[in-house]
Amino acid sequence: MTLVETRLVGGECSYYACMPTKTMLRAAEISATLDRSPGFEPQRPDIERVWWWRDQVTSNWDDTGQLDFLKEKRCNFVRGYGRIVRPGLLEVQDGPELEYDRLVVATGSAPAIPPIDGLDSVDYWTNEDATRTHALPESLAVIGGGPVGAELAQFFARMGSRVTVIEHGPRLLGRVHEDAAAIVEATFREEGIDVRVGADVVRVEPDVRLTLSDGSTVEAEKVLVATGRRPHVQGLGLEDVGVRTTPRGVEVDLRMRAAENVWAIGDVTGISLFTHVGKYQARIAAFDMTGQGHDADYRAIPAATFTDPEVGTVGRTDGDDLVTVRYDITGGRLSTYERPKRDAFLRLFADPKERVLVGAVAVGPEASEWLGQLTLAVRSATPVDMLLDTIQPYPTFSEAILFALIELVGALA
Numbered sequence: 001m002t003l004v005e006t007r008l009v010g011g012e013c014s015y016y017a018c019m020p021t022k023t024m025l026r027a028a029e030i031s032a033t034l035d036r037s038p039g040f041e042p043q044r045p046d047i048e049r050v051w052w053w054r055d056q057v058t059s060n061w062d063d064t065g066q067l068d069f070l071k072e073k074r075c076n077f078v079r080g081y082g083r084i085v086r087p088g089l090l091e092v093q094d095g096p097e098l099e100y101d102r103l104v105v106a107t108g109s110a111p112a113i114p115p116i117d118g119l120d121s122v123d124y125w126t127n128e129d130a131t132r133t134h135a136l137p138e139s140l141a142v143i144g145g146g147p148v149g150a151e152l153a154q155f156f157a158r159m160g161s162r163v164t165v166i167e168h169g170p171r172l173l174g175r176v177h178e179d180a181a182a183i184v185e186a187t188f189r190e191e192g193i194d195v196r197v198g199a200d201v202v203r204v205e206p207d208v209r210l211t212l213s214d215g216s217t218v219e220a221e222k223v224l225v226a227t228g229r230r231p232h233v234q235g236l237g238l239e240d241v242g243v244r245t246t247p248r249g250v251e252v253d254l255r256m257r258a259a260e261n262v263w264a265i266g267d268v269t270g271i272s273l274f275t276h277v278g279k280y281q282a283r284i285a286a287f288d289m290t291g292q293g294h295d296a297d298y299r300a301i302p303a304a305t306f307t308d309p310e311v312g313t314v315g316r317t318d319g320d321d322l323v324t325v326r327y328d329i330t331g332g333r334l335s336t337y338e339r340p341k342r343d344a345f346l347r348l349f350a351d352p353k354e355r356v357l358v359g360a361v362a363v364g365p366e367a368s369e370w371l372g373q374l375t376l377a378v379r380s381a382t383p384v385d386m387l388l389d390t391i392q393p394y395p396t397f398s399e400a401i402l403f404a405l406i407e408l409v410g411a412l413a
């Protein structure tokens with residue numbers, strides 16, 4: 001087995017995405033937690049130490065540890081850009097030619113840069129720059145209010161930058177349930193983030209002045225472009241082995257097969273751009289190669305946005321055929337957590353015929369952690385009556401699952 005990687009083993013997640021952002025956000029969360037914890041003095045973060053912490057987590061953008069891991073697993077490694085020459089042969093730029101029986105394409109995605117007039121005249125950031133920087137801009141304009149833009153906007157705002165978020169859609173976090181997005185947007189505004197929704201950036205001047213479609217302007221020291229991702233499918237020779245691509249990415253079946261003896265996994269498939277989905281797809285592909293495969297099941301994909309408050313969603317969160325209830329969390333663990341208490345809730349979605357959960361939306365402290373058992377409930381199609389008969393620990397945020405289920409069973413009756 002040979003792994004070919006042109007940059008760092010571990011990919012975007014370890015160095016420019018999940019790991020640095022979650023470390024940065026942890027620092028931002030601690031700082032805000034002190035502000036909301038009676039008996040504690042608010043404390044401004046020491047930004048140099050925050051960068052140091054993040055740099056530790058990214059191993060200073062050094063993948064030596066990962067190479068040791070590959071060695072342990074008896075996996076050969078070649079650093080360089082791989083391209084398919086013909087079925088069964090891969091060439092590595094400035095490196096060897098490699099024969100293969102089976103090929104896995106896991107080339108990921110890159111930031112999609114919108115064609116904004118004048119954008120190239122400024123030294124804009126992508127997630128890569130924002131997660132490597134040691135500079136705290138006095139002001140930051142974030143183009144794009146999805147999870148990447150929202151997480152980084154809140155980090156920089158809490159560290160002291162004056163932040164504006166410009167979102168084309170009618171609200172932040174356009175892909176999550178509107179109840180959740182509304183809480184995050186209200187929190188951003190309370191924290192002093194200038195949120196401009198329903199607006200496009202139409203022009204950028206070299207002095208970093210942005211003109212928006214509604215005629216307003218934004219001036220900032222830095223611009224962060226967070227307007228989505230595009231799959232890395234170009235220049236790989238995929239067409240030479242019969243792999244089909246669309247603007248979304250490599251077309252695969254439910255076993256992750258892309259062509260004869262070729263599998264594709266992760267962001268490059270465009271199915272769901274999360275590390276845990278890529279890892280799941282890796283397992284599906286590996287099982288398929290051993291002949292013991294089963295189809296991928298995407299009914300219960302958990303998705304977390306690590307803003308504060310966090311947003312966790314799983315499965316289907318809309319549809320006229322579903323019964324839904326919202327339970328607002330006001331006591332229990334929330335009472336012990338902070339002052340003033342902030343909005344937190346759990347919304348459940350159920351199939352009334354089958355009496356099973358099909359989706360959930362959670363907002364509150366560490367909501368990504370409460371998602372675990374909801375993900376299992378959706379994936380395993382556990383009957384709601386059995387979920388209701390499950391003892392939840394007290395006082396925890398996941399106790400909300402019990403209270404929401406009581407309301408759900410009433411609504412299903």
Ligand SMILES: Cc1cc2nc3c(=O)[nH]c(=O)nc-3n(C[C@H](O)[C@H](O)[C@H](O)COP(=O)(O)OP(=O)(O)OC[C@H]3O[C@@H](n4cnc5c(N)ncnc54)[C@H](O)[C@@H]3O)c2cc1C
Nearest residue numbers: 005006011012013017018081082107108266267273274275
């Ligand atoms: C700011 C940000 C935060 C995120 N946070 C989270 C999070 O908290 N949780 C989560 O689940 N997901 C998160 N994501 C998404 C997550 O980072 C991706 O889903 C994940 O990295 C995809 O993994 P992958 O292996 O498919 O691709 P990548 O991580 O992009 O890896 C692809 C690798 O292929 C290499 N490569 C490409 N072409 C070639 C070639 N021809 N030859 C050799 N090597 C090549 C690249 O150098 C790269 O290292 C975040 C994304 C961003 C941008």
